Amino acid sequence: MTELNKIALKIISNGKGILAADESNGTMTKRLDAVNVPSTPENRLLFRETLFSSESMKDCIGGVILYDETINQSVSSGKTVAESILESGAVPGIKVDTGAKVLANSVEEKVTEGLDGLRERLKKYYEKGARFTKWRGVYNINKFHPSKLAIHSNAHALARYSALVQECGMVPIVEPEVLMDGDHSAEDCLSKTSEVIKKCFEDLILHKVDLTGVILKPNMILPGDKSKDKISKEEISSKTLECLKNSVPKEVPGIAFLSGGQSEIQATENLNLINKNNNTDFIMTYSFGRALQQSALKFWSKDIKNIKGTQNIFNHRAKMCTLAAQGKWSSNLENK
Numbered sequence: 001m002t003e004l005n006k007i008a009l010k011i012i013s014n015g016k017g018i019l020a021a022d023e024s025n026g027t028m029t030k031r032l033d034a035v036n037v038p039s040t041p042e043n044r045l046l047f048r049e050t051l052f053s054s055e056s057m058k059d060c061i062g063g064v065i066l067y068d069e070t071i072n073q074s075v076s077s078g079k080t081v082a083e084s085i086l087e088s089g090a091v092p093g094i095k096v097d098t099g100a101k102v103l104a105n106s107v108e109e110k111v112t113e114g115l116d117g118l119r120e121r122l123k124k125y126y127e128k129g130a131r132f133t134k135w136r137g138v139y140n141i142n143k144f145h146p147s148k149l150a151i152h153s154n155a156h157a158l159a160r161y162s163a164l165v166q167e168c169g170m171v172p173i174v175e176p177e178v179l180m181d182g183d184h185s186a187e188d189c190l191s192k193t194s195e196v197i198k199k200c201f202e203d204l205i206l207h208k209v210d211l212t213g214v215i216l217k218p219n220m221i222l223p224g225d226k227s228k229d230k231i232s233k234e235e236i237s238s239k240t241l242e243c244l245k246n247s248v249p250k251e252v253p254g255i256a257f258l259s260g261g262q263s264e265i266q267a268t269e270n271l272n273l274i275n276k277n278n279n280t281d282f283i284m285t286y287s288f289g290r291a292l293q294q295s296a297l298k299f300w301s302k303d304i305k306n307i308k309g310t311q312n313i314f315n316h317r318a319k320m321c322t323l324a325a326q327g328k329w330s331s332n333l334e335n336k
């Protein structure tokens with residue numbers, strides 16, 4: 001077993017999942033504005049420290065993805081955020097892309113930037129304690145998209161990023177997110193997501209990335225949020241499994257889904273069924289942002305000093321997600 005494979009397995013084994021707390025300052029400001037909390041560095045840290053010092057960090061959370069601001073902050077004990085996460089038993093990770101920008105010669109499609117100077121930035125993050133990283137490519141579905149140009153450009157960037165990350169001794173999370181926005185069917189989501197993921201792995205292999213030291217972070221296969229196509233939870237799980245079975249090389253140890261705008265319960269329920277029906281050798285877990293933090297953030301915003309109350313809500317959510325990552329969740333557990 002390579003060191004990278006060991007890190008990947010430590011993050012995602014035994015029902016553990018990833019807390020995606022890597023919202024950029026822009027995104028975090030939108031989230032805090034929505035609950036009327038001023039978006040200051042201190043408040044962003046306070047909310048995150050509340051989560052990172054929760055009980056569930058030990059049993060449920062295998063890794064935390066941080067944003068650049070947070071990895072450079074220290075918690076109230078004086079330790080750095082990365083040290084405090086490590087102490088809780090989870091692995092600190094870091095988002096290293098610099099965001100999705102308009103792709104030249106495309107109509108409103110995006111390519112993710114951040115490769116220039118990446119090797120040097122990675123070395124600094126490694127010194128700060130990060131052992132895994134994230135890069136998100138983003139695609140939308142409509143009559144013309146995702147175009148070949150967007151699929152190729154993002155796959156190329158994800159592959160170059162992954163190779164550099166592994167060179168630096170860290171595990172890359174490869175996140176090609178096909179967005180839920182739109183009126184497309186689940187069948188469209190299945191075919192486009194499969195095409196996107198296959199191209200990513202084609203490029204990862206071309207760039208000699210060690211696939212045993214990679215975690216894939218995909219979307220689940222769902223109809224668009226404005227689609228008339230209503231499908232059952234069974235179909236969501238079977239289509240998601242079909243996509244991954246046919247597009248992901250078997251060397252990849254695990255898959256950690258993003259929640260992508262699903263509610264906390266929807267994301268948990270779908271993950272649970274995917275695991276119940278999992279007919280692959282891949283570990284299937286979560287790497288949720290909103291579906292882990294939404295209720296906790298809402299509660300916290302009412303009284304930002306209520307650490308215990310906020311942690312209780314977060315602990316419950318993390319526990320439910322961890323049960324779902326083992327196919328052991330059921331809706332009656334939500335009210336206990």
Ligand code: 13P
Pocket residue numbers: 020136175258259260261287288289290291
């Ligand atoms: P959501 O779970 O809120 O989609 O966020 C996951 C993530 O990290 C997106 O890049």
